[in-house]
Amino acid sequence: MSSPEERPGEAARDPLALLFDIRSFTGALFLIFGVIVTIVGLTASDADIEKAAGINLSLIIGIIMLVMGALFIAWLFVSPPEILHPHEMTEDELPEQLRHHGLEAIPEHPGEGEPPTRRRPPGGH
Amino acid sequence: MNDREDKSGTSSVHSLGKGLSMSLAADNVSALSLDLAPVDLVLMAIYFSFVLGIGFALKRAVKSSLDFFLSGRSLPAWVTGIGFISANIGAVELLGQSASGAQYGAAMVHYFWIGAIPAMVFLGIVMMPFYYGSKVRSVPEYLRLRFDPKAHLINAVTFVLGSILIAGVNLYALAIVLEALLGIPLLLAIVLSATFVLSYILLGGLTSAIYNEVMQFFVIMIGMIPLTIIAIKESGGLGQLFDTLGADKGDAFIHPWSGTGIGGSNPVGDWIGIILGLSFCLSFGYWTTNFAEVQRAMAAKDDHSARLTPIIGAYPKSLVPLITVLPGMAALILLPGIGTGGGNLEYNQAIPALMQKYLPQGVLGVAVTGLLAAFMAGMAANVSSFNAVFTYDIWQDYLRPGRPDRYYLTIGRWATVGGVALAVLTALIASSFSNISNYLQTLFSFFNVPLFCAFIIGMFWRRASRSAGFWGILTGTVTAVIVYALYKQDVIAFRSDLHETMWGSICAFAVGAASMVIVSLREQPKTDEELHGLVYGMEIRDESDAARYAWYKSPVFLGAGVLLLNAALYVALYAI
Secondary structure, three states: OOOHHHOOOEEOOOHHHHHHOHHHHHHHHHHHHHHHHHHHHHOOOHHHHHHOOOOOHHHHHHHHHHHHHHHHHHHHHHOOOEEOOHHHOOHHHOOHHHOOOHHHHOOOOOOOOOOOOOOOOOOOO | OOOOOOOOOOOOHHHHHHHHHHHHOOOOOOOOOOOOOHHHHHHHHHHHHHHHHHHHHHHHOOOHHHHHHHHHHOEOHHHHHHHHHHHHOOHHHHHHHHHHHHHHHHHHHHHHHOOOHHHHHHHHHHHHHHHHHOOOOOHHHHHHHHOOHHHHHHHHHHHHHHHHHHHHHHHHHHHHHHHHHHOOOHHHHHHHHHHHHHHHHHOOOHHHHHHHHHHHHHHHHHHHHHHHHHHHHHOOOHHHHHHHHHHHHOHHHHOOOOOOOOOOOOOOOOHHHHHHHHHHHHHHHHHHHOHHHHHHHHOEOOHHHHHHHHHHHHHHHHHHHHHHHHHHHHHHHHOOOOOOOOOOOOHHHHHHHHHHHHOOOOHHHHHHHHHHHHHHHHHHHHHHHHHHHHHHHHHHHHHOOOOOHHHHHHHHHHHHHHHHHHHHHHHHHHHOOOOHHHHHHHHHHHHHHHHHHHHHHHHHOOOOOOOHHHHHHHHHHHHHHHHHHHHHOOOOOOOOHHHHHHHHHHHHHHHHHHHHHHHHHOOOOOOHHHHOOOOOOOOOOOOOOHHHOOHHHOHHHHHHHHHHHHHHHHHHHHHO
């Protein structure tokens, strides 16, 4: 079964796909955290620094989180998610468990029976 | 060094009663208190809005091009790999392993480097292709197809019991933190946590769970890594820390293999127990049959990525003991009196107490958020598992079959609520153990090991017949419970609770396997047709394109790599 990388899929120019990629959530979270904690670090009192073994931990961690956030976002744009259009991947190429129903066929938890009626149309046509 | 460990957390009714009455006492004050500044609370609020927001958003994203994308058919291996390991990092790792680090010392690394990594590599190289190439969608289903409905039912019953007990552990961990944060009595903290987790579960879905786990993984690292660095710095550095502990607690406390000869004094056990009991029975038992984990691997975009998922996850997993066991050991020096009873801190409270002591505001908020996120996700996964197996494998299959879908969805909702309520009770049980990790390993020896025995023998031995599964699980579970009971009644001596779990597992596996053999030889074997897709070597062969991937991306190469890393880490530990 070939992977999406092997096939010329359409790199996502689709803003929704970029938005829902895990990297955008994680990147956004760390940018926000980074800003807040860096500010805390910049206004840290001596007592705070003493507590953390003499290191201005808030400042350091704040900056690290900012960098992490930026890296995730950068990565997202440098290597955008592949959108697989249904016609590019046939049902046969999927493992048994994912056919017809996609991920919802895999029981979320062991022992789940047949999935209830799908709310969205199946991916394959 | 005492060669006989005090049994932490007796399971007697007396102890449970004591635990209950302590929780209910209005003036019960925990030795731990967490003072968060407003900024910390803001950070927590932001994180949990992301969590709920992701659940909300992903359930509603319906553009057809996103359908494929979000339904997990394009999740890359790094995402599933991190999700895989993050799903595993919960209360047990963060609180329990550090509690054990304080209680037993460096030998706890065995639980990772020998007690997890080999099984994860096995899962990637052998089991994932088997799952992919077989008809199996879940472990209970496997038992039903491979053996018979009896095996399925007994597995379902023990599984729901186990899930609720383990959910209680995660809930208890959540409550410890809340109790310390808000100064409220433990029982109230448990109920509050339970309510929040219930809403999280109802919003859940697999993809949002994986997304949350990826975020959570990084948040946890951001919290735990600086904590470890500071804890080591404050104890005078690694060398100083190990020297002090070694002098105080004996060589076995700082050298994982020391005293592991038969009749030796290492509290974690002897090398047979460690290799056969921990590494094989307990660890393979967990990683190969825990479908929450397997599921995350299956969410990967293709077969190759699915195989890589547990192996990619194995790399950070190798390093996790550095941020859990090490600070636990440091806690002995930095938090004097911990674990000694009375009004002192309990072992379980080591990590939150260290956080309170050393992390400044801002970072403290992130760190505590990471803890809460991990426990919450852990409990949600347990309750969801309980719900699904109870509703479909027990209720639908045996109690009220043949009703419409909607009926079972309703039952499922009630099962979730009921499960959470039961988890409150089992959280109280967990609270009577000052080290939840010991308690959990005992549960594993009862529930996972017999299941694994039936599963692995069924998978590799064609001759295993219809009833073998049921008898294997039944005799295995009973054996494990008997060994535990005999230990608690002082009839058999073990060096510690952990030592007992390893040998209990070995006995459970041995007895289970023996009974499977005996039963199988007295019955007709199953036909090849019945076994198609269920036995190794008879899978629905899915020719994976291993040749198309670079050698350095092959599961075998990367798997070997992580095993080498573990060996190197062991050596490094001795070099301190």
